[in-house]
Amino acid sequence: xxxxxxxxxxxxxxxxxxxxxxxxxxxxxxxxxxxxxxxxxxxxxxxxxxxxxxxxxxxxxxxxxxxxxxxxxxxxxxxxxxxxxxxxxxxxxxxxxxxxxxxxxxxxxxxxxxxxxxxxxxxxxxxxxxxxxxxxxxxxxxxxxxxxxxxxxxxxxxxxxxxxxxxxxxxxxxxxxxxxxxxxxxxxxxxxxxxxxxxxxxxxxxxxxxxxxxxxxxxxxxxxxxxx
Ligand code: NAD
Numbered sequence: 001x002x003x004x005x006x007x008x009x010x011x012x013x014x015x016x017x018x019x020x021x022x023x024x025x026x027x028x029x030x031x032x033x034x035x036x037x038x039x040x041x042x043x044x045x046x047x048x049x050x051x052x053x054x055x056x057x058x059x060x061x062x063x064x065x066x067x068x069x070x071x072x073x074x075x076x077x078x079x080x081x082x083x084x085x086x087x088x089x090x091x092x093x094x095x096x097x098x099x100x101x102x103x104x105x106x107x108x109x110x111x112x113x114x115x116x117x118x119x120x121x122x123x124x125x126x127x128x129x130x131x132x133x134x135x136x137x138x139x140x141x142x143x144x145x146x147x148x149x150x151x152x153x154x155x156x157x158x159x160x161x162x163x164x165x166x167x168x169x170x171x172x173x174x175x176x177x178x179x180x181x182x183x184x185x186x187x188x189x190x191x192x193x194x195x196x197x198x199x200x201x202x203x204x205x206x207x208x209x210x211x212x213x214x215x216x217x218x219x220x221x222x223x224x225x226x227x228x
Contacts, residue, residue, distance in 0.1 A: 012171020
């Protein structure tokens, strides 16, 4: 039976693909205060600004390519039963070839009804406009989880993390909750790795081997070891 390897990724894994992280700039995300663009209050106050912000993120994601870290994670499927749990709203894991990816904070390439969260749709191109409606007649919003909203996929993500025989965290400040709590669902005795040039300084005391490299360097090195 193949071992189960779970990857938990954050914005840092996509940094070398040219997509900005969130916390590295003091809570400013691409020069916007997150409260003005990534909360329900922001959507109520100025939905057009929120759409513009996410349209720009979507255009950047479309123009970005997976990097060596995403690609190395996809190669792990040669040997392991791999599940990726990502905080990222980009689709770079899928485009690198990973076949099992759970986006706990949603997907920028999809839209969602603003009255019925079960209604989601692929977005054609990079732009979602005011006036585009779901089948129930309400405005479509990006299918992403905003700050202050609940994370409906948390229990599924916890179950996946608890099934890991090997657990790898890549490029996350582990400051965004409840997602950051996932690391506490790993079973005792499981091998744990953390690839991030910075991140919390306490990972070693929590049983992680902390590989202090950028993802595009550190992840391929780790994958070589795990496949070796
Ligand atoms: P974060 O911005 O809070 O933390 C980024 C982490 O990445 C830091 O620990 C930093 O040291 C590390 N990092 C920076 N460059 C790196 C590199 N080259 N290689 C490896 N690590 C690197 O990100 P987070 O913990 O994911 O939480 C922020 C939230 O913002 C997430 O929930 C996510 O949904 C959202 N977000 C997503 C994207 C995306 O989809 N690409 C981008 C920005 C923010």
